[in-house]
Amino acid sequence: xxxxxxxxxxxxxxxxxxxxxxxxxxxxxxxxxxxxxxxxxxxxxxxxxxxxxxxxxxxxxxxxxxxxxxxxxxxxxxxxxxxxxxxxxxxxxxxxxxxxxxxxxxxxxxxxxxxxxxxxxxxxxxxxxxxxxxxxxxxxxxxxxxxxxxxxxxxxxxxxxxxxxxxxxxxxxxxxxxxxxxxxxxxxxxxxxxxxxxxxxxxxxxxxxxxxxxxxxxxxxxxxxxxxxxxxxxxxxxxxxxxxxxxxxxxxxxxxxxxxxxxxxxxxxxxxxxxxxxxxxxxxxxxxxxxxxxxxxxxxxxxxxxxxxxxxxxxxxxxxxxxxxxxxxxxxxxxxxxxxxxxxxxxxxxxxxxxxxxxxxxxxxxxxxxxxxx
Amino acid sequence: xxxxxxxxxxxxxxxxxxxxxxxxxxxxxxxxxxxxxxxxxxxxxxxxxxxxxxxxxxxxxxxxxxxxxxxxxxxxxxxxxxxxxxxxxxxxxxxxxxxxxxxxxxxxxxxxxxxxxxxxxxxxxxxxxxxxxxxxxxxxxxxxxxxxxxxxxxxxxxxxxxxxxxxxxxxxxxxxxxxxxxxxxxxxxxxxxxxxxxxxxxxxxxxxxxxxxxxxxxxxxxxxxxxxxxxxxxxxxxxxxxxxxxxxxxxxxxxxxxxxxxxxxxxxxxxxxxxxx
Numbered sequence: 001x002x003x004x005x006x007x008x009x010x011x012x013x014x015x016x017x018x019x020x021x022x023x024x025x026x027x028x029x030x031x032x033x034x035x036x037x038x039x040x041x042x043x044x045x046x047x048x049x050x051x052x053x054x055x056x057x058x059x060x061x062x063x064x065x066x067x068x069x070x071x072x073x074x075x076x077x078x079x080x081x082x083x084x085x086x087x088x089x090x091x092x093x094x095x096x097x098x099x100x101x102x103x104x105x106x107x108x109x110x111x112x113x114x115x116x117x118x119x120x121x122x123x124x125x126x127x128x129x130x131x132x133x134x135x136x137x138x139x140x141x142x143x144x145x146x147x148x149x150x151x152x153x154x155x156x157x158x159x160x161x162x163x164x165x166x167x168x169x170x171x172x173x174x175x176x177x178x179x180x181x182x183x184x185x186x187x188x189x190x191x192x193x194x195x196x197x198x199x200x201x202x203x204x205x206x207x208x209x210x211x212x213x214x215x216x217x218x219x220x221x222x223x224x225x226x227x228x229x230x231x232x233x234x235x236x237x238x239x240x241x242x243x244x245x246x247x248x249x250x251x252x253x254x255x256x257x258x259x260x261x262x263x264x265x266x267x268x269x270x271x272x273x274x275x276x277x278x279x280x281x282x283x284x285x286x287x288x289x290x291x292x293x294x295x296x297x298x299x300x301x302x303x304x305x306x307x308x309x310x311x312x313x314x315x316x317x318x319x320x321x322x323x324x325x326x327x328x329x330x331x332x333x334x335x336x337x338x339x340x341x342x343x344x345x346x347x348x349x350x351x352x353x354x355x356x357x358x359x360x361x362x363x364x365x366x367x368x369x370x371x372x373x374x
Numbered sequence: 375x376x377x378x379x380x381x382x383x384x385x386x387x388x389x390x391x392x393x394x395x396x397x398x399x400x401x402x403x404x405x406x407x408x409x410x411x412x413x414x415x416x417x418x419x420x421x422x423x424x425x426x427x428x429x430x431x432x433x434x435x436x437x438x439x440x441x442x443x444x445x446x447x448x449x450x451x452x453x454x455x456x457x458x459x460x461x462x463x464x465x466x467x468x469x470x471x472x473x474x475x476x477x478x479x480x481x482x483x484x485x486x487x488x489x490x491x492x493x494x495x496x497x498x499x500x501x502x503x504x505x506x507x508x509x510x511x512x513x514x515x516x517x518x519x520x521x522x523x524x525x526x527x528x529x530x531x532x533x534x535x536x537x538x539x540x541x542x543x544x545x546x547x548x549x550x551x552x553x554x555x556x557x558x559x560x561x562x563x564x565x566x567x568x569x570x571x572x573x574x575x576x577x578x579x580x581x582x583x584x585x586x587x588x589x590x591x592x593x594x595x596x597x598x599x600x601x602x603x604x605x606x607x608x609x610x611x612x613x614x615x616x617x618x619x620x621x622x623x624x625x626x627x628x629x630x631x632x633x634x635x636x637x638x639x640x641x642x643x644x645x646x647x648x649x650x651x
Contacts, residue, residue, distance in 0.1 A: 347499065355441070356480070360497060363456035367492045372644075373453065373627050374461075374491055 001211040002185060002219075005192035009239075012199050016048050017086050019201060026088040026114075026148070031075075031103045032288075033198070033263045034093035034120050036137050036278045041202060042152045042160030043144050049198035050075050050084065050102070051259075054238055054350050057081070063105040064098075069321040070350040071235045072102040079110045089114030089147070091140075093282070094122065096290045096324055114147045116140060124283045124291045133279040141275070157274045167202040168264040170209035175261065177216050178253045179309050184219035187231065187252020188242040194260045195237045224249075227365050230306050230341070231255040232332070233317030234288070234325055236348065244354055245315070248362050249369075254309035256302045257317070262286045289324035296328065299335045306341050313368050315361070316345045342368060377428055378435040378632060380625030381415050382455065382618075383407060383442030386478035386506070387591070388414055389621040390422040392433070393629055397465070401426030402618060411445035435650060437628030439620050441479070450647045453627055455620050456482055456495050462623030463587040464490030467611040471583035474573050474602070474610075475620070476592035478506040481573060483580040490623075496580040501540055504572035506592040508541040512548055512565045516558050523562055527597020530563030532556075537568070544568070566601035574605050587611040589619040 008015060016027050027046045030037065040047045052074025059080040060073045078084055089112050092103040107115050118140050121129045145151050152160075171194060177184050185193075193212075197205050226249040231242075237259040242252060255261050268281035292298045306314060314336055316329055333343045344364040346357060366373060376395040382388065384407060392401040403421035408414055415438070423430060436449050443452040455475070463473040464486055473484040481498040498504045513520045534551045536544050544565075551561045569592070577586075586606065592598050593616035603610055613619065635642045635650050643650050 356497065356499075359441070359454055359456065360495075363454040363492065363495060366454055366457045367495075370491050373457065374489055374630060 001208060001215055002189055002193070004208050005189065005196045008196040008200050009192045012048070012196070013083055013086070015200060016046065019046050020086055027086055028089040028091055028114070029084055029087045029106075029112075030198075031090065031092035032095040032099055033258045034095055034282050034288075034291075035091045035118065036093070036140065036282060038157065038160040038164050038268065038278050038281075039137070039141050039144055039152065040091075040160070041163045042156040043148055043150070045089075045144075046201055047199075048084075048087070050078070050090075050106075051195070051198075051235065051237065052350055053078055053083075054240075056351055063109070064101050067321055068098040068101060069319050070348075071319055071322070072098040074350040075099075076102045076105055079106050084110075087112050089116070091116045091118065093118040093120040095120075095288055096322075098322070114143075116143050120282070122291050123293060124287065125293065125295055125297075129283055130276070130279060133283060134273075134276045137279045138275045154274065161268050161270070161274070161278070163202045163206075165267045167197055167206045167209070168267050170206050170213065171197060171264045173213055174209060174216065175254070182221070182225050183251060183253055184216045184221060186221065186223075186242075186246050187229070187255070188239060188246055190252070191237060191239065191242055191255070191260060194255075194263065198259075198263060225251045225253075227251070227368050228253045228310055228312045230302075230309065230311035230314040231257060231260070231317060232302055232314050233257045233348070234319045234322055235259050236317045236319070238348065238352060240354060241317075241348075241352060241357065244358055245361050248358060249365050250361070254305050254311055256286070256298075256305055258288060261305070262288065289328040292328070296331070298328070299332055302332065303336065303339055303341070306336065311341060313342045313344065313364060315364075316343050318345060318347045320347050320349050376434050376629075376632065377426070377432050378437070378625050378628045379419060379422065379433050380458070380621040380623065380628055381419060381436065381438045381440075381443075381446055381449070382458070382621035382624060383411055383415060383438065383440040383446065384455075384477055384620070385441060385480070387617065388418045388440070388442070389618050390418045391618060391621040391625045392422050392426045392428065393622075393625040395629065395633075397626065397629065399622070401428070402615075402621070404617070407442070411442045412447050415442075415446040416448070435628045435632040437624040437631070439624040450649050451628065451631060451644070452646070453624055456484055456497070457492055458620045458623030458627060459589050460484045460486045460492045460623065461490040461626050462619035462621075463589055463611075465622065465626055466613050466619065467585060467587050470585045470587040470611060472577060472580070472586045473589055474577055474586065475589040476504070476506055476569070476573065476598075477590045478510070481505050481576060483573065483577040485581040485583060494580050496576045498572070498576065504569055504576070506590065508544065508569065509565055509592060509595065509598075511541065511545060512562065515545060515548055516552070516561060518558060518562070524595030524597050524599075526559045527562040527566050527595065528600060530557075530559040530597070532560050533567055534560050534564035535567075536561075536564040563597055563601065566595070566598045567605075569598060570601040570605040573602060584608070585611055587613075587619075589613075589616045591617040593617075
């Protein structure tokens with residue numbers, strides 16, 4: 001059953017088109033992982049995260065600055081190539097300037113019926129952020145209501161919240177299995193699972209997760225787990241890289257990235273005020289480095305994950321020119337190493353030189369496995 | 375007596391070292407790397423075996439390294455060049471804590487622990503501007519034999535600046551210097567200085583500690599050693615055959631594996647070591 005996620009990952013656009021035909025519903029492209037999808041689910045919409053394809057492209061000049069990250073370029077390229085031409089709307093909840101450029105360019109060149117910018121504060125650590133964002137979530141809800149011409153009731157919201165929470169809960173349950181000595185799923189499989197939850201109908205995704213959870217206790221992989229690794233980064237869905245790492249003697253047992261655990265880690269906690277609870281969920285989630293100032297709460301979270309999943313080393317996957325991560329990574333690296341987690345830093349583009357990366361990953365594994373060789 | 379071999383299938387040349395269990399070199403070989411790695415590795419190994427007066431069946435363990443290390447079917451184990459070069463350098467210079475290895479395609483800076491274990495490392499990204507291939511291209515353009523580059527570079531009186539971070543663009547800088555009438559010596563030293571400054575950046579990122587050992591074929595070029603020592607403001611260790619250090623490290627680690635397997639019992643052998651298991 002777990003193969004379904006890979007299939008979805010590879011046929012995501014066909015899936016979205018079919019979903020639209022089947023349900024007659026609206027599909028909304030979400031930019032970054034801070035869009036309050038509870039509202040979209042409450043309005044029976046399909047949120048589809050805008051992601052790149054890891055292929056060379058030549059269509060984004062001159063729409064994005066040269067020193068902006070390859071991911072924002074790769075993502076825009078997918079739009080310009082018409083791969084997302086089924087979208088009815090696009091939404092960005094503010095994260096970084098680079099991706100905002102993708103969003104703005106998208107709105108100019110790829111007009112859709114509904115486009116909305118949520119000015120989510122980056123300083124989520126200030127108490128004022130909660131009230132501010134609650135109001136913004138409310139405004140977003142109203143905008144959706146105006147667009148669909150249907151009010152979103154409290155029952156709708158509760159349903160939307162439960163759709164999201166159930167999916168988060170199930171993903172966490174599957175992740176629990178990665179703590180085992182012999183994880184019954186690879187990091188590559190977990191990546192397909194987590195990323196596909198960002199563009200597949202959550203209820204359908206959750207059903208497959210439930211089926212997978214039934215299978216996992218009996219599932220045995222015909223491979224040694226080898227060295228247990230953590231992947232730390234941003235939008236890292238480079239499947240080839242994970243496949244390579246897991247072919248040379250490692251297993252990615254946990255990740256801390258927005259293409260993975262950061263997206264689904266915390267559930268929404270109901271508190272009587274639905275708008276405030278939704279706002280809080282996104283303010284309290286494991287932060288993207290862009291929302292982790294001035295206190296670096298993320299570092300402790302990364303270390304906790306590494307310890308809980310018994311990672312023997314961490315691969316810090318730096319998206320080229322991603323300033324928020326680049327600013328954090330020297331300190332994060334030191335923090336992990338001071339706490340006994342060796343690290344390997346690699347810089348990622350949308351396409352990557354797998355050969356040189358492989359040598360570095362293998363040498364990293366050799367340093368962790370030192371005793372065997374020396 | 376026990377014999378082991380280390381085979382380093384590098385970007386430009388393939389090196390073999392045969393060691394006995396007293397860790398003495400019994401035979402060695404260098405062959406230009408070409409397609410068909412299994413045949414190439416066999417040919418290089420045969421040369422080294424002949425020199426050692428041994429047959430292939432006398433070898434108890436074969437460890438491979440270098441970018442072609444997976445393509446040697448008769449190996450017992452493969453180990454990355456990063457780990458091997460650290461071990462080889464620490465064996466030749468026991469007090470070494472930093473190793474710089476400049477090969478044809480890649481440059482590696484390794485920080486080494488007392489026992490030759492890798493503590494940290496950095497390698498050049500995507501471009502060969504900091505590696506030996508760049509010197510070769512420069513020599514070719516200047517119509518100088520690669521073996522003479524080191525001597526010529528030492529004779530420079532006014533080294534020219536080669537600033538480009540890209541090996542291909544650096545060539546156009548070299549062309550500019552040639553058209554401006556600069557001497558071959560000064561241009562070559564500029565190439566070495568450029569390499570040395572890129573190597574410095576890499577070593578600083580990996581962590582720079584005394585003593586420093588300079589390995590890889592480029593370490594044979596006198597001007598390069600001089601450029602590096604000037605940049606580092608200290609002497610570096612250079613062995614007589616710096617290009618052999620990776621193969622030596624592979625042989626040493628192979629011997630260590632063999633000793634471990636024989637000491638701990640054959641169950642200590644990994645999947646990759648069926649010959650000794």
